[in-house]
Amino acid sequence: xxxxxxxxxxxxxxxxxxxxxxxxxxxxxxxxxxxxxxxxxxxxxxxxxxxxxxxxxxxxxxxxxxxxxxxxxxxxxxxxxxxxxxxxxxxxxxxxxxxxxxxxxxxxxxxxxxxxxxxxxxxxxxxxxxxxxxxxxxxxxxxxxxxxxxxxxxxxxxxxxxxxxxxxxxxxxxxxxxxxxxxxxxxxxxxxxxxxxxxxxxxxxxxxxxxxxxxxxxxxxxxxxxxxxxxxxxxxxxxxxxxxxxxxxxxxxxxxxxxxxxxxxxxxxxxxxxxxxxxxxxxxxxxxxxxxxxxxxxxxxxxxxxxxxxxxxxxxxxxxxxxxxxxxxxxxxxxxxxxxxxxxxxxxxxxxxxxxxxxxxxxxxxxxxxxxxxxxxxxxxxxxxxxxxxxxxxxxxxxxxxxxxxxxxxxxxxxxxxxxxxxxxxxxxxxxxxxxxxxxxxxxxxxxxxxxxxxxxxxxxxxxxxxxxxxxxxxxxxxxxxxxxxxxxxxxxxxxxxxxxxxxxxxxxxxxxxxxxxxxxxxxxxxxxxxxxxxxxxxxxxxxxxxxxxxxxxxxxxxxxxxxxxxxxxxxxxxxxxxxxxxxxxxxxxxxxxxxxxxxxxxxxxxxxxxxxxxxxxxxx
Numbered sequence: 259x260x261x262x263x264x265x266x267x268x269x270x271x272x273x274x275x276x277x278x279x280x281x282x283x284x285x286x287x288x289x290x291x292x293x294x295x296x297x298x299x300x301x302x303x304x305x306x307x308x309x310x311x312x313x314x315x316x317x318x319x320x321x322x323x324x325x326x327x328x329x330x331x332x333x334x335x336x337x338x339x340x341x342x343x344x345x346x347x348x349x350x351x352x353x354x355x356x357x358x359x360x361x362x363x364x365x366x367x368x369x370x371x372x373x374x375x376x377x378x379x380x381x382x383x384x385x386x387x388x389x390x391x392x393x394x395x396x397x398x399x400x401x402x403x404x405x406x407x408x409x410x411x412x413x414x415x416x417x418x419x420x421x422x423x424x425x426x427x428x429x430x431x432x433x434x435x436x437x438x439x440x441x442x443x444x445x446x447x448x449x450x451x452x453x454x455x456x457x458x459x460x461x462x463x464x465x466x467x468x469x470x471x472x473x474x475x476x477x478x479x480x481x482x483x484x485x486x487x488x489x490x491x492x493x494x495x496x497x498x499x500x501x502x503x504x505x506x507x508x509x510x511x512x513x514x515x516x517x518x519x520x521x522x523x524x525x526x527x528x529x530x531x532x533x534x535x536x537x538x539x540x541x542x543x544x545x546x547x548x549x550x551x552x553x554x555x556x557x558x559x560x561x562x563x564x565x566x567x568x569x570x571x572x573x574x575x576x577x578x579x580x581x582x583x584x585x586x587x588x589x590x591x592x593x594x595x596x597x598x599x600x601x602x603x604x605x606x607x608x609x610x611x612x613x614x615x616x617x618x619x620x621x622x623x624x625x626x627x628x629x630x631x632x633x634x635x636x637x638x639x640x641x642x643x644x645x646x647x648x649x650x651x652x653x654x655x656x657x658x659x660x661x662x663x664x665x666x667x668x669x670x671x672x673x674x675x676x677x678x679x680x681x682x683x684x685x686x687x688x689x690x691x692x693x694x695x696x697x698x699x700x701x702x703x704x705x706x707x708x709x710x711x712x713x714x715x716x717x718x719x720x721x722x723x724x725x726x727x728x729x730x731x732x733x734x735x736x737x738x739x740x741x742x743x744x745x746x747x748x749x750x751x752x753x754x755x756x757x758x759x760x761x762x763x764x765x766x767x768x769x770x771x772x773x774x775x776x777x778x779x780x781x782x783x784x785x786x787x788x789x790x791x792x793x794x795x796x797x798x799x800x801x802x803x804x805x806x807x808x809x810x811x812x813x814x815x816x817x818x819x820x821x822x823x824x825x826x827x828x829x830x831x832x833x834x835x836x837x838x839x840x841x842x843x844x845x846x847x848x849x850x851x852x853x854x855x856x857x858x859x860x861x862x863x864x865x866x867x868x869x870x871x872x873x874x875x876x877x878x879x
Contacts, residue, residue, distance in 0.1 A: 259283055260305070260425060260453065262479065265314030267300055274300055276477035277313070282470075284319075284424075287447065288455045289464040289486060292474035294691050294719045298457045301474070302326065302427050318425065325423030327431065331410035332402050338413050339398045342384040345417035349377050356824060362831030363844050366851035369824055373854040378821075378861055380420075381813045387416045390442035390780045391435065392603050395808075408434055419446065426454040432463065432742055433716050436604040440742040441776045443467075459720045461486050462744040486720075553675045555698065555722070555729040557635075558705040564629040567591040568707060568736060569615060574624030576614050577607075583622055584610040586760045592708065596736045599751035601765060601772060602758045608740050611757055612636070612710045615738060635706035639713045642693050647686035651676040651696050654685075658703055674699030690717030698726075708736040715743045744769055807873040814866035821859040828852045 260282040267275040274297030282288060292298050303309040305316055306324055318324065332341050344350045349372070356368050372378075388398050391412045397405075402413060411434040418426070428447075432440045440463065447454060447467035455472065458464055464471065464486035471482045471489035482489045518535055569592040577584035584607040592598070592615070600608045613619040614626070616636040646654065655671050671681040675695045685693065694717050702709060711730075715723050727749040730737050741747055747754075747769060754765040754772070765772065831837070831848055838845045 259319065261315075261317040262305075263315050263317070265304070265316060266312040267297065267304055267309070268312045269297075269300060273312075273477060275474070275479065278477070278479035279314075280472065280479045280481050282453065282455070282472075282481070284453055285451070286453055286470055287450060287468040288453075288470045288472050288481075289468040290455050290457045290472045290474070291459075291464070291486070291489070291720065293721075294689055294717075296474050297477075298474055299429055301479075302429060302455075302457070305425075305427065322424035323421075324425045324427065325418050325421050326427040327411075327418050327429060328414045331407050332413055332417070333410065334403055335401045337399050338388055338393060338402055338405075338416075339381065339384055341402050341413055342388060342417045342420045343380060345421040346375075346380065347421075349375060349380055352377070353820075356820075359827075362828070362834070362848055365824065365827050365831065366844070366847040369828070369851040369855050370847070373858060378817060378858045381817070382810075382865075384416070384420050385813075387419050387446075388413075390439070390446060391416050392439045392605075392780075412439070415443075422450075422452065424452050426450065426452065426456075428454065428456040428458075430457055430459070432458065432460050435742050437601060437742045437744065437747070438603045438776045438780070440744070441773045442780045445777055459715070459718065459723060460743055460745070461720060461723075464489075553695075553722075553725070555675070555695070555725045556673065557698075557702045557709060557729050557733045559733070560633065560705050560707045560735050562631075563594055563734075564632060564707055566593040566629075567627075568594060568629040568632055570625075570627040571614070572625045572627075574614070574621040574626060576619055576621045577610060580622045584760065585614075585757070585762065588624070588762050590755075590762055592736055592738070594707070594736055595734065596738075596753060597730070597751050598736075598738050598753045598755055599747045600738065600740045601754055601756045606758045607760065607762075608757045609638075609712065611762060612638075612712055612738060612740065615708075616710055629707075632708070633704055633706040635702040635704070635709040637697055637701040637709070637711050637714055639694070639697075639716050641697055641701075642690075645685045645693065645696070648684060650682045650684055651688075651699075652681040654696065654700060655703075658700075691719060691722055694718055695722075706735065708738065709733065711737065711739040711741070713740060713742065715741055715746055807869050807876060810869035811866060811873060814862050814869060817862040818859060818866065821855055821862060825852060825855045825859065828855065 262278065262280040262282075264277050264279050265275055266273065266277055290298050290301075300309065304311060305318070306326065334341075336344075352368050352372055356365070356372070359365050359368060385395070385398060389395075393412070393416075402410060405413070415428075415431055415434065418428075431443060435443060440460065444463050444466045447456065447463070454468075456463070456468065466485070468485060469483070471484070471486060473480045473482065473489065473493065482492050484492070571588055571590045574588045575583040575586045576588070588611070600611065602608055610619065614621065616634050617628075618636070651674070652667065652671050655674075656667050659667050659670065668681065671677070675692075676683075685696065688696070694714065698714065709730075714726060718726065723743060723746060727746055730739075730746075730750045737750065739747070739751065754767075754769075756763050756765045828848055828851055832845070832852070837848075
C-alpha cells in the first residue's frame with residue numbers, strides 16, 4: 259500500500275500540500291486532478307524520493323518498483339525495440355549474463371528466472387506497446403536518434419509501460435500522443451495489473467481508465483471512488499454540504515460572540531461568558547466553498563457571413579516534395595458553420611491538410627477556391643516558440659493595435675484572459691496554459707471566418723478545456739480541429755474526417771466506432787486481427803502486411819537461437835560424470851531448467867511457424 263501520512267510540502271516558501279493523508283491500495287488505478295500549479299507533479303517528486311517533505315511521511319512497500327516517464331527523451335543509435343526491451347532491467351541483465359555464464363548452477367538459475375518473468379514473450383509485448391503508440395513495424399527497427407523529440411518521448415512512454423513497475427506514475431502522458439495513441443493508452447491503463455497514478459486533464463481517460471480520483475485542492479488531498487464524472491457529482495455534493503456547514507458554524511460563532519460581548523463585563527455572567535470563549539476557541543473552522551471559476555474563452559465574431567462554400571478543394575495533391583505528395587487527389591468543401599474534427603495517426607497528413615486550408619502550403623496540382631475576403635485564424639501548439647518571451651501579453655496585443663488607445667488595448671488584453679497586472683507579466687513567466695490562451699487570442703485577433711485548432715488543449719486544465727469547448731460552440735464561423743481530447747471532439751464536432759493513406763475521407767461512424775477500430779488495429783496481440791474490423795480500416799499494400807510478419811519471423815529465429823545455446827550449455831553440464839550422485843540438487847535444478855528452456859523453444863518455434871505461414875499467405879494472396 260502507498261501510504262501518504264499527514265504530509266506537508268512547501269516549495270519556495272509556498273505551501274502546496276498541507277497536512278494531508280491518503281492511502282492507496284495495491285492495484286488501484288488513480289486519476290490525479292487539480293488546477294495547474296497546485297502541486298500535483300511536486301507530489302510525484304516526493305513519492306519518488308526526489309523531494310524532501312516539510313512534515314509527515316510517504317511509505318512505499320520495500321519491494322515495489324516505481325516507474326515514471328523520463329524527463330528527457332531517449333536518444334542514440336539503438337533501435338526503438340531495443341530501447342524498450344532494455345527498460346526491463348532484470349531481463350536485460352539476465353540475458354547479458356546468460357551469454358557469458360559457464361557455471362551450470364548459475365545457468366539453471368538464469369534460465370528458470372527468464373521463464374518466470376516470461377522473457378520469451380518480451381519482444382512481442384514491446385512491439386505491441388510501440389505499435390499501440392503509433393510506431394509501425396519499420397519504425398521499430400529504426401534508430402532512436404532518427405525521430406523527433408515528441409516521437410522519442412513516446413518511446414520513453416513505451417519503455418515505462420513495458421517495464422510494468424509496481425507503482426506507475428504518469429504525468430500528462432497524452433501530451434505527446436495523437437487521438438489514436440490516446441485511445442490505445444486509455445485501454446492499456448484500464449487493464450494495467452498493478453498500481454497506477456496518472457495526472458491528466460483528459461476527461462475521457464479519467465472516466466475510462468481509472469477507478470479512483472485523487473483531488474488536490476487548497477493544499478488538501480481527497481480520494482474519491484469512481485471515475486471523473488462520479489468525482490464531479492460527489493465533489494459538488496460535498497462542497498454544497500461544506501458550504502451549508504460553514505454557514506451554520508458562522509451563525510453559531512456570531513451567537514456565541516454576541517453573548518460574550520454582551521455579558522463579559524457583568525460579574526454575574528462572567529463565568530458563562532468565559533465558557534463561551536472556550537467554546538469559540540475549540541470550534542474548528544470549516545473552510546467554506548471557495549469559488550474558482552475558470553476564465554472564459556471567447557472568439558470574436560467575424561464581421562460578415564461569406565457565401566458558401568468558404569473553401570472548395572478539387573483534386574489537390576499537396577506536400578513538401580512534388581514527387582512524394584503527402585495527400586493526393588483531395589476533394590472537399592467547407593461551409594460557414596462546419597465543425598470538423600480530423601482523425602488519423604500522426605504522420606498521415608493532418609498538419610499538411612490544415613496548412614493547405616490555412617493558405618500556408620500551396621498545392622502541387624488541383625484547385626483550391628476560397629471565398630472572397632476569407633480570414634483564417636490558425637492555432638498550433640508549436641507557435642509557442644514564436645512568442646517573444648521577454649514581452650508581455652499587453653506588448654503582443656499592442657503590436658497588433660499600434661494606433662489604438664491604452665484603454666482599448668487593455669480591454670482586449672483582458673478579454674483574452676490577462677486583466678490587470680497579469681497583462682504585464684512576461685511571456686517567459688507564463689504557464690503552458692496561459693501561453694495557450696495568449697496564442698488563442700492572437701490567432702483569432704482579426705475575427706476570422708474560420709478557425710483552425712491544431713492540438714489546442716495541451717497544457718489546458720479540465721475547466722479551461724470546457725471553456726474552450728463553449729467558445730467553439732458559440733463561434734458562428736467554421737472550426738477545423740485536430741485534437742487528442744475525445745471530450746472536446748464529442749462536445750464540438752459534427753463531422754469527422756479521416757486523414758490516412760494520402761487521402762481525406764468522411765467517417766460515417768462516431769468516436770466509439772473509431773475507438774473500436776483503433777484498438778483492433780493496434781491490438782496487443784501480434785497476430786489474429788478480427789475480420790469485422792477490416793471493413794473499417796483502409797486497404798493496405800501487400801508489402802505493409804508482410805513487414806510485421808517478417809519482423810516476427812526474425813525475432814522468433816533470434817529467440818530460437820538464443821534458447822538453443824542455453825540448452826546446449828545445460829546439456830553439457832548434465833553430461834558431466836557422476837553429476838547426479840555428486841550433486842543431486844544441482845542436477846535436479848538443471849533438469850528443471852532444461853524442461854523450461856525446451857518449453858520456451860517450443861513456443862518460439864510455434865510463433866515462427868505461424869508467422870512463416872502468414873507471411874507465405876500474404877505473399878501469394
